[in-house]
Amino acid sequence: MGKDNRVVLKVKSIGENVSLVRMVAGGFLYPYDLTFEVLDEIKIALSEAVSNCMIHGYGEAEDQEVIVTLEVQDRQLTMQVEDTGVGIADIAQAMEPAFSTREEHMGLGFVFMQTFMDQIEVISAPGRGTTVVMHKLLPATEQQIDEVG
Numbered sequence: 001m002g003k004d005n006r007v008v009l010k011v012k013s014i015g016e017n018v019s020l021v022r023m024v025a026g027g028f029l030y031p032y033d034l035t036f037e038v039l040d041e042i043k044i045a046l047s048e049a050v051s052n053c054m055i056h057g058y059g060e061a062e063d064q065e066v067i068v069t070l071e072v073q074d075r076q077l078t079m080q081v082e083d084t085g086v087g088i089a090d091i092a093q094a095m096e097p098a099f100s101t102r103e104e105h106m107g108l109g110f111v112f113m114q115t116f117m118d119q120i121e122v123i124s125a126p127g128r129g130t131t132v133v134m135h136k137l138l139p140a141t142e143q144q145i146d147e148v149g
């Protein structure tokens with residue numbers, strides 16, 4: 001069934017910690033009986049947000065921190081990903097599909113976050129870091145629907 005829960009992770013800004021955060025999210029979400037597909041989509045949205053902090057927020061500096069908060073309340077999932085890096089001057093432009101400030105990047109991170117989550121909010125200002133808050137109502141499995149009737 002899955003009780004309401006909340007965890008806060010503060011990780012060093014090294015690439016290895018993107019996969020660590022994914023693994024923690026997998027464990028955190030395990031009790032909620034999600035399909036493999038939904039679980040994977042949530043993990044993709046989360047890792048896109050975390051890697052953005054490391055690549056763009058901190059310019060790949062490895063001595064910084066990213067704070068990730070995962071919370072479920074009444075099957076409403078909230079994931080907050082926060083850095084104290086360079087920030088974003090034009091948030092609307094940054095969220096446009098295929099917009100990237102880096103030549104070698106596709107500019108699809110925000111597209112994945114918006115596609116796989118119900119709603120996302122971006123709070124950012126130059127020099128003040130970036131916070132991304134993502135929401136998704138965790139779908140009930142067929143088994144849970146059967147139990148309710």
Ligand SMILES: Nc1ncnc2c1ncn2[C@@H]1O[C@H](COP(=O)(O)OP(=O)(O)OP(=O)(O)O)[C@@H](O)[C@H]1O
Binds near residue numbers: 053099105109
């Ligand atoms: N945490 C952040 N700090 C500063 N800038 C950011 C942050 N997250 C995103 N951005 C800006 O928003 C742009 C778009 O982000 P998005 O994740 O959609 O694409 P990308 O990271 O450039 O490419 P991809 O995710 O496909 O590798 C980035 O190129 C960057 O300029």
Ligand SMILES: [Mg+2]
Binds near residue numbers: 110
């Ligand atoms: Mg990205």
